[in-house]
Amino acid sequence: MSAHCQLTGARPGFGNTVSHSHRRTSRRFDPNIQRKRYWLPSEGRYVRLTLGVRAIRTVDRIGIEAAVARIRAGGVTV
Numbered sequence: 001m002s003a004h005c006q007l008t009g010a011r012p013g014f015g016n017t018v019s020h021s022h023r024r025t026s027r028r029f030d031p032n033i034q035r036k037r038y039w040l041p042s043e044g045r046y047v048r049l050t051l052g053v054r055a056i057r058t059v060d061r062i063g064i065e066a067a068v069a070r071i072r073a074g075g076v077t078v
Helices: 053-062 064-073
Strands: 013-018 024-029 033-040 045-052
Touching (some): 045 053, 045 064, 053 064
16 A cells, blocks of 8 residues: 555655664654545445545544545545
């Protein structure tokens, strides 16, 4: 599964792990991505979205219809 959010566009960040001896090795900071299913009443079907937890809170606030409209405006097929 790709580690990016369909609503916010959050993607992994990259950096270094620094050990006690100060040796640096590369690592990635993945966003907390979850697959969540929502009922879309206007289409009479469920949609499965790949969202970060911050985007799940956004969907709770603005509603699934507005969230799907934003995702589709970004060019993603839902």
